Amino acid sequence: MNMLVDGEWRTDALESTDDDGSFERQETTFRNEIRDDPDARFRPEAGRYHLYVSYACPWAHRTLVTRVLKGLEDAISVSVVDPYRDEDGWQFTPEKEGCTPDHVHGADFLRELYVRADPDATCRVTVPVLWDKQEDTIVNNESEEIMRMLDTEFGGILASEASEGSSVERSESDGVASRDVDLYPEGYRDEVDRIIDEIYEPINNGVYRAGFATKQEPYDEAVDDLFSALDHWDEVLADQRYLAGDRLTEADIAMFTTLVRFDNVYHTHFMCNVQYVREYDNLWPYLRDLYQTGVADRREGTPSERTSVAQTVNMDHIKEHYYTTHPDVNPNGIVARGPDLEFEAPHDRDELPGGPPSDLVGAASADD
Numbered sequence: 001m002n003m004l005v006d007g008e009w010r011t012d013a014l015e016s017t018d019d020d021g022s023f024e025r026q027e028t029t030f031r032n033e034i035r036d037d038p039d040a041r042f043r044p045e046a047g048r049y050h051l052y053v054s055y056a057c058p059w060a061h062r063t064l065v066t067r068v069l070k071g072l073e074d075a076i077s078v079s080v081v082d083p084y085r086d087e088d089g090w091q092f093t094p095e096k097e098g099c100t101p102d103h104v105h106g107a108d109f110l111r112e113l114y115v116r117a118d119p120d121a122t123c124r125v126t127v128p129v130l131w132d133k134q135e136d137t138i139v140n141n142e143s144e145e146i147m148r149m150l151d152t153e154f155g156g157i158l159a160s161e162a163s164e165g166s167s168v169e170r171s172e173s174d175g176v177a178s179r180d181v182d183l184y185p186e187g188y189r190d191e192v193d194r195i196i197d198e199i200y201e202p203i204n205n206g207v208y209r210a211g212f213a214t215k216q217e218p219y220d221e222a223v224d225d226l227f228s229a230l231d232h233w234d235e236v237l238a239d240q241r242y243l244a245g246d247r248l249t250e251a252d253i254a255m256f257t258t259l260v261r262f263d264n265v266y267h268t269h270f271m272c273n274v275q276y277v278r279e280y281d282n283l284w285p286y287l288r289d290l291y292q293t294g295v296a297d298r299r300e301g302t303p304s305e306r307t308s309v310a311q312t313v314n315m316d317h318i319k320e321h322y323y324t325t326h327p328d329v330n331p332n333g334i335v336a337r338g339p340d341l342e343f344e345a346p347h348d349r350d351e352l353p354g355g356p357p358s359d360l361v362g363a364a365s366a367d368d
């Protein structure tokens with residue numbers, strides 16, 4: 001396994017699969033918080049923070065979806081790494097489609113930023129990374145915590161942007177600023193936390209447990225857990241629009257980034273092939289509903305190109321990453337062709353109670 005040990009890049013560090021063949025995910029290391037509190041070390045400020053992501057990574061993808069739904073595109077900048085990861089870890093290859101330079105330091109490798117933040121770092125070099133340009137360090141590299149911070153701590157920024165002249169104009173023309181989107185609403189919080197926790201092991205991490213298992217038994221266990229959890233949520237979603245009921249929440253974002261990769265990658269590459277998501281009666285329309293959620297373009301009444309969940313999905317990066325980056329799983333690095341999914345097809349989920357927060361819209365409901 002490739003990781004930093006005392007600030008040095010090592011390609012011979014301990015394995016991530018146990019003796020019994022089960023995949024073990026490592027703990028993340030940078031766990032600071034941005035808080036909307038005058039005494040906090042990291043305070044929400046427009047232009048201060050930067051996100052390092054891979055479009056391929058489901059964990060990083062959670063932060064991108066939250067950033068877009070919250071309207072934080074102008075407040076928090078983003079750099080995108082190359083989807084192909086070799087022995088050198090994540091790298092910046094701006095010449096490649098969909099990738100960017102490291103806008104903050106012009107680094108060649110993501111690991112340089114980890115060492116800059118902690119010269120003695122001993123950890124895996126993972127995305128997402130939330131970087132503080134002011135203190136020149138990593139705030140946090142745990143997706144769930146970053147998602148929560150973007151969701152709950154930046155309300156003041158959006159409100160103040162909206163009260164400035166130019167932002168108000170922008171707000172009226174494309175709905176970017178002053179957005180009423182709370183993805184962790186009062187009254188739903190315990191349920192959202194419970195669901196995020198509940199789906200993590202069998203679903204979000206379950207696909208990896210299946211794909212990286214090196215023995216039959218842990219693979220079987222992972223696949224059983226995964227599909228019983230998917231069956232369960234398919235049933236739940238027959239009567240309610242979202243995982244926590246009638247409101248779109250962070251729990252849906254956590255589920256979305258796994259489901260959207262499922263049929264193209266996990267089904268084949270990770271051998272999660274009991275069933276496709278597109279064969280589920282409710283999970284498949286639910287996935288399309290989330291994919292089509294975005295900010296209303298006020299002229300058209302449909303999600304605008306710039307600010308929708310769809311715009312955060314880069315299937316080319318997703319497929320290239322998984323199929324080419326795990327030689328143990330797919331030694332020849334051939335990228336499986338299909339399936340071609342119609343994420344844009346109508347979903348009829350708007351017939352169920354509830355809907356996206358008031359400033360968001362789903363494409364199918366807008367057509368009605």
Ligand SMILES: N[C@@H](CCC(=O)N[C@@H](CS)C(=O)NCC(=O)O)C(=O)O
Pocket residue numbers: 002028056057058059060124125126127128141142143144
């Ligand atoms: N707990 C982390 C996990 C992030 C993670 O594992 N990211 C993967 C990409 S999908 C990564 O960067 N892996 C590189 C490595 O482990 O060397 C989170 O949720 O943010």
